[in-house]
Amino acid sequence: MNISATDAKNRFGQMLDACQIEPVFIAKAGRPHGVLVSMQTFIELQTQSKRAKDTSDVGAAFYAAHQSWMDHHNALVDQHGVWSEGLMDPPSVTHARAGAADGSV
Numbered sequence: 649m650n651i652s653a654t655d656a657k658n659r660f661g662q663m664l665d666a667c668q669i670e671p672v673f674i675a676k677a678g679r680p681h682g683v684l685v686s687m688q689t690f691i692e693l694q695t696q697s698k699r700a701k702d703t704s705d706v707g708a709a710f711y712a713a714h715q716s717w718m719d720h721h722n723a724l725v726d727q728h729g730v731w732s733e734g735l736m737d738p739p740s741v742t743h744a745r746a747g748a749a750d751g752s753v
Contacts, residue, residue: 649672651674656672667686668686671689
């Protein structure tokens, strides 16, 4: 439902009833200015927002909890490389690398 701010002010009780069914969009000077929603809708939106915020911090929380372990293993990778490097290369790439190493390519 769309309504002007003046009409919303004059019919506030009706707007409270209407927002139980669907959001009421309020325009001021012809432009969207606000939305009136039911308490149930507001709580659902807050819950969704909180869940989204909580999941965005999962990586930071994991790193904080396991920082020393991750730092240790990152240092090992820096020192020794990744053990499986090259295992997934297609045969032609592996052959080309081997040929480049012995100078036959």
